[in-house]
Amino acid sequence: MRIGGIETAPQHFLGDYPNFKWEGFKHIVPDDLAGRSVLDIGCNAGFYTMEMKRRNAGRVVGIDSDARYLEQARFAAKHEGLDIEYRQMSVYEVPxxxxxxxxxxxMGVLYHLRHPLLALDLLYEHVVDDMMLFQCLQRGDERIPDLQENYDFSEWSLFDQPDYPKLFFVEERYASDPTNWFLPNTAAMEAMLRSAGFVIxxxxxxxxxxxxxxxxxxxxEPPSFVKQS
Ligand SMILES: C[S@@+](CC[C@H](N)C(=O)[O-])C[C@H]1O[C@@H](n2cnc3c(N)ncnc32)[C@H](O)[C@@H]1O
Known part of the structure; x- marks a missing residue:
């Protein structure tokens, strides 16, 4: 990220992250957000909140569970003269x-959660009004299988099909990051989003x-603590 043109983490192992990533898909977000409201969950140092404000968003709120990142975000937004609200809050608290x-x-939060479907259900039920920009680390097969409506209890080989929806539980053994829990393959990711009510x-x-x-x-039906009252 850059503040006032200065790169804040020149040694980052992913390079000028998340800027170079954003370059690849920024065209799918409207150029002019025309006063629309934005919530960034897991906002980290505020990169996407600031980009949305620069696109003319109205109210912009960034939440993160880690207070240290929020301090960085507040510092960066103040330096850039952008009016953004940052709150320490977990995704599970969005209601x-x-x-x-x-x-x-x-973006980049779901695989850090022990309860990924709960998070998606809460977002659908409580905060997403129109659209959600979403990213999750995926591993395994990238194909979408052609599945039947239902399978018999005796079906066994299906689960060895590489493209069958799979959610890998990496526990604390991936990328030296003990906050990584579940990594879906592409079919599982899209099925989870679909079952939570989202369309691509x-x-x-x-x-x-x-x-x-x-x-x-x-x-x-989801339990009452997930559903909007
Ligand atoms: C890999 S970073 C992604 C940052 C940014 N969204 C991006 O795509 O570049 C994950 C962020 O999610 C935050 N996070 C992890 N668990 C969270 C939770 N339960 N609720 C809110 N934020 C969380 C972390 O503190 C971190 O800032």
Whole structure:
């Protein structure tokens, strides 16, 4: 990230991150957000909140569970003269916001969660009004299998199919990061989003999606603490 043209982490192992990543898909977000509201969950040092404000967003709120990142974000936004609200808050606490946002950004957070489907359900039920910019680390097969409506209890080989939806539980053994928990393959990622009620509007590059709201389709209703009252 750059503040006042100065690169803040020139030694970062991913380079000028997240700027170079943003370059690859920034065209899927409207150039002019025309006063629309934005919530960035897991906002880190505020890169996406500042980009949205520069695109003429109205109210912009960034939340993160880590107070140190929020301090960096406040410092950067102040330096850039951007009016952004930052709050220490976990994704599981979004119902407390009691507000829906035109654009929710949920980039690079899902695989850090022990309860990924709970997070997606809460976002759908409580904060996403129109669209969600989403990214999650994926590993394994990138194909989407052609699945039947249902399989018999005796079916076994299906689960060895590489493209079958899979959610790898990496525990504390991946990328030296003990906060990595579940990594989906592409089919599992898209199925999880779908089952939470999201529809894919754009998929400009692997792992990155612009989502809209669709209909939830699971047979069992979510528990009352997930559903909006
Ligand atoms: C890999 S970084 C992604 C940062 C940024 N969204 C991006 O895409 O560049 C993950 C961020 O999510 C935050 N985070 C992790 N668990 C969280 C949770 N339960 N609620 C909110 N933020 C969380 C971390 O503190 C960190 O800032």
């Amino acid at each position: 407390q916001l009691k507000e829906r946002f035109d654009l929710v950004i949920f 509007r754009e998929n400009p590059e692997r792992e990155v999606y612009l989502l809209g709201r669709g209909k939830r389709h699971y047979a069992v």
